[in-house]
Amino acid sequence: MTATGKPGARNRVGRQTLRFPSRPVIISTGTAVGPREGQGPLGTGFDVVKKDTLFGEKSWEHAESHLLLEAAGAAVRKCGLTYADLDLMFAGDLLNQIVASSFAARELDVPFVGLYAACSTMAESLALSALFVDAGYAARALACSSSHHDSAERQYRYPTEFGAQRAPTSQWTVTGAGAAIVAAVGDGPVITHATLGRVLDFGIKDPNDMGSAMAPAAVQTILQHFQDTGFGPRDYDLVATGDLAEVGQSIAALLLKEAGLDLAGRYTDCGLLIYDRSNQDVQAGGSGCGCSAVVFCAHLMRRLLNRELGRLLLVSTGALLSPTTYQQGDSIPCIAHAVTVERAGPAPSPRGPCPAAGGGAMLR
Amino acid sequence: MLGKDRRGKARSAAGAIRRGGAGTGGAGRSGPGTVAEYAQLAESARRPRPLARNAAAAFLVGGLICAAGQGALAYWLSRGFAKDLAVGLTAATMVVLSAVLTGLGIYDAIGQFGGMGSAIPITGFANSIVSPALESKREGFILGVGAKMFTIAGPVIVYGLLTAVVMAVLRMALRT
Numbered sequence: 001m002t003a004t005g006k007p008g009a010r011n012r013v014g015r016q017t018l019r020f021p022s023r024p025v026i027i028s029t030g031t032a033v034g035p036r037e038g039q040g041p042l043g044t045g046f047d048v049v050k051k052d053t054l055f056g057e058k059s060w061e062h063a064e065s066h067l068l069l070e071a072a073g074a075a076v077r078k079c080g081l082t083y084a085d086l087d088l089m090f091a092g093d094l095l096n097q098i099v100a101s102s103f104a105a106r107e108l109d110v111p112f113v114g115l116y117a118a119c120s121t122m123a124e125s126l127a128l129s130a131l132f133v134d135a136g137y138a139a140r141a142l143a144c145s146s147s148h149h150d151s152a153e154r155q156y157r158y159p160t161e162f163g164a165q166r167a168p169t170s171q172w173t174v175t176g177a178g179a180a181i182v183a184a185v186g187d188g189p190v191i192t193h194a195t196l197g198r199v200l201d202f203g204i205k206d207p208n209d210m211g212s213a214m215a216p217a218a219v220q221t222i223l224q225h226f227q228d229t230g231f232g233p234r235d236y237d238l239v240a241t242g243d244l245a246e247v248g249q250s251i252a253a254l255l256l257k258e259a260g261l262d263l264a265g266r267y268t269d270c271g272l273l274i275y276d277r278s279n280q281d282v283q284a285g286g287s288g289c290g291c292s293a294v295v296f297c298a299h300l301m302r303r304l305l306n307r308e309l310g311r312l313l314l315v316s317t318g319a320l321l322s323p324t325t326y327q328q329g330d331s332i333p334c335i336a337h338a339v340t341v342e343r344a345g346p347a348p349s350p351r352g353p354c355p356a357a358g359g360g361a362m363l364r
Numbered sequence: 365m366l367g368k369d370r371r372g373k374a375r376s377a378a379g380a381i382r383r384g385g386a387g388t389g390g391a392g393r394s395g396p397g398t399v400a401e402y403a404q405l406a407e408s409a410r411r412p413r414p415l416a417r418n419a420a421a422a423f424l425v426g427g428l429i430c431a432a433g434q435g436a437l438a439y440w441l442s443r444g445f446a447k448d449l450a451v452g453l454t455a456a457t458m459v460v461l462s463a464v465l466t467g468l469g470i471y472d473a474i475g476q477f478g479g480m481g482s483a484i485p486i487t488g489f490a491n492s493i494v495s496p497a498l499e500s501k502r503e504g505f506i507l508g509v510g511a512k513m514f515t516i517a518g519p520v521i522v523y524g525l526l527t528a529v530v531m532a533v534l535r536m537a538l539r540t
Contacts, residue, residue, distance in 0.1 A: 058502065059502045154499060158495070158516065159495040159496045159498065159499035159500075159516075160472070160495070160499060161466050161467075161469060161471065161472050161491070161494070161495035161498055161499070162472060162475070162491060162492060162495040162496070162516065163466075163471045163472045163473075163474060163475020163476070163478075163482055163483065163488065163491050163495075164472075164475055164476075164483070165418070165475060165476055165478075165479035165480075165483075166476060167413060168410070168411040168412070168413060168414070169410050169411070198384065198392055199392045200381070200384070200392045200394075201392055201393045201394060202377070202380075202394050202398065202399060202402045203394055203398070203399030203400075203402060203403060204402070204403070204406060209406070209410065212406035212409065212410070215406075216377065216380075216381050216402070219378070219381050220381045220382075220384070223381065223382060246411070247406070247409050247410055247411075250409050251374075251405065251406060251409045254370075254371075254374045254405075254409075255374055255377055255378045255381065256378075257374075258371065258374040258375040258377075258378040259378035259379075259381065259382060281476065284411075331399075333392070333393075
């Protein structure tokens with residue numbers, strides 16, 4: 001990497017970006033999803049597809065923990081490890097007191113760090129796992145995140161059987177969990193950078209339109225990432241935001257263009273990829289912690305492993321509201337965290353970062 | 365909104381993002397100018413609610429529910445009940461029907477299709493009580509079902525009663 005670190009923080013580049021010189025490896029990922037996600041366009045790529053949404057559990061909250069355990073189990077199994085081989089686990093979800101994660105952690109007996117970052121949790125947990133591995137505090141860390149449509153509806157909106165009509169801007173919370181094992185050594189795509197976002201609020205108050213609320217935070221993190229690292233837009237094969245869906249993705253694309261960052265067809269959103277919006281009644285698209293978690297851990301990882309993607313920027317986006325704050329009329333503060341994932345190769349990518357055409361100059 | 369106007373708003377929002385919010389010295393909270401402009405930009409990106417489709421669906425679903433109610437009334441009348449008793453029985457029939465459809469997970473799909481057409485009739489009111497009751501039965505009968513049953517219907521009952529009291533007082537005042 002060409003950008004130099006800060007005095008006193010040698011692995012920090014620019015204002016918000018961390019670099020991981022040891023290139024922590026994502027050695028395995030696992031995903032578990034509900035039936036609607038299984039019927040979506042990415043359905044065949046998930047490790048576990050459930051037939052119903054309660055999985056024999058007694059509540060939606062337990063069902064969500066169940067999904068997280070299945071995703072973590074698949075990740076561990078696929079690389080031939082056991083939970084005892086994990087030094088740390090980072091997990092978070094949308095429920096009060098992040099119970100889906102901590103109840104899952106109760107079953108695993110792995111040192112646990114609970115996170116709350118709303119739907120940006122997957123990128124945050126990947127960034128923290130990479131950080132702990134890079135700094136030598138963990139040989140293998142589990143980064144995971146979950147959401148469940150019914151537990152989220154209950155938490156944020158109405159009872160699941162209530163017959164309210166959903167607005168076209170509203171998004172469908174993904175029932176799914178994704179888990180990734182980040183290790184110091186092994187085979188797989190590597191995490192080279194993470195850009196931790198700032199909280200940004202552009203005054204959107206409608207909880208049925210989180211995409212518009214989150215778009216500025218996503219754009220800020222993306223712009224800051226390019227400025228900090230000196231990467232140019234062509235250094236990435238794909239930039240994927242977490243769950244902006246139809247409305248937010250179109251705004252973010254417009255804002256990026258107006259800010260001078262032309263990603264030219266290499267920008268997508270996990271909330272658009274997970275469902276077939278013309279045939280599945282999901283309004284603007286997917287949302288929730290599970291959205292970027294399952295799309296990254298299944299679909300995007302597969303594309304990295306297949307060598308369809310050389311370098312990916314995953315930008316998970318989170319709306320930091322609660323039912324209380326929007327009922328009290330507050331606007332929605334939002335955040336986005338980004339991680340750079342590169343396919344591992346014997347040689348560095350031929351289109352490595354080129355500071356001459358770097359984004360830093362362009363963005364100034 | 366004009367394309368050019370939209371671009372101008374996007375450019376100004378992009379500038380505000382780069383400055384880290386706008387007008388408040390780099391804090392993440394945006395100034396009122398940016399908030400107003402961004403709200404317009406977001407509005408232009410939204411797909412509007414399909415009003416004609418929603419109205420037609422509401423008319424159809426609401427009409428069907430009312431027709432079913434009329435059918436129930438005709439049935440109770442044919443069984444020899446007096447009109448006022450038959451009306452009460454009809455309301456009860458529709459509430460039970462709605463509760464069963466809610467329990468079977470069908471009423472929310474009707475609501476997504478029919479919108480206000482299924483919300484306004486008494487079946488919608490029953491759905492608004494049965495759905496939180498079902499959802500919170502796992503928290504027990506006191507703190508769950510009992511406490512949360514009226515989370516949606518509660519305001520309707522409170523303001524319905526309030527309106528009834530005001531109207532009754534007005535009526536009494538106008539009579540004297």
